[in-house]
């Protein structure tokens with residue numbers, strides 16, 4: 533069934549300047565300058581295919597807006613906001629961990645990214661659209677209250693959620709993060725929050741290496757509302773689909789959110805230079821189809837995707853288009869050329885050792901039912 537799917541993209545997102553690194557390492561000495569992995573093309577080429585495929589004409593364009601300093605301050609410290617703002621007007625700098633470069637004007641582009649996620653979520657909540665995809669940049673899921681990390685300056689998803697809450701538009705929210713890296717930002721921000729469920733599936737101890745373990749469950753009133761699924765390297769479509777069915781499914785049914793927000797990263801792709809997973813575009817389509825069905829079941833179909841990582845500039849466009857097709861129920865004529873090699877690979881299938889890890893997290897989703905049911 534076709535849906536009214538909202539879509540956010542702004543050319544300004546491609547102007548976020550991450551400089552020249554050898555992928556993740558600063559150039560200099562014996563390190564020859566090259567692109568930073570988090571480069572414009574990994575996102576702008578998704579926007580390109582959305583346009584060239586004709587899908588753009590059947591989506592509802594949503595204009596991103598700048599979030600204010602007050603919006604940022606609901607999630608971030610003044611110290612962090614000022615650090616980004618000052619460096620931004622001085623010509624650029626780093627988000628805080630030494631691996632998050634940004635250029636002149638990066639503060640405003642980051643506010644436009646959070647504002648893209650916000651505008652998409654607001655459109656879903658007020659019924660302008662049924663669901664939405666915010667193709668924003670820079671990403672946000674590693675940003676913590678007091679620092680930027682891992683290419684992220686501000687926490688786009690929490691900043692959007694907290695503004696919606698301040699405006700009285702939403703109560704309980706579930707965040708599901710399938711970027712290959714751990715969603716440490718939302719975990720930290722909502723660690724003690726009973727009204728926000730955070731579920732992250734990621735490659736075990738990839739980044740940050742010291743977070744994302746199964747025993748990190750939140751604390752105080754938020755105990756039980758943080759669920760991690762650290763998958764072994766090599767996991768593919770089957771493992772990710774099983775995570776949505778066996779972990780996200782029971783957790784969302786127990787939690788009954790008003791809105792599902794998805795941190796959408798395409799770095800579990802089999803072609804990604806940073807992740808070591810084996811997900812295909814058909815795999816991402818399957819994830820989105822399952823999440824859309826879960827949203828229908830628990831919250832009237834209200835689901836918004838906010839773009840995070842994904843560093844294969846040649847493969848991400850097919851992953852992004854597949855997700856947008858799944859959300860909208862519209863099929864284009866585009867065939868993923870990578871399917872020729874990826875779809876036939878047994879690496880896509882769920883293995884017993886992946887299932888063992890998923891079962892540990894699935895038990896936490898069942899436990900959540902007991903925790904929120906009392």
Ligand SMILES: [Zn+2]
Nearest residue numbers: 711713799841
């Ligand atoms: Zn990532």
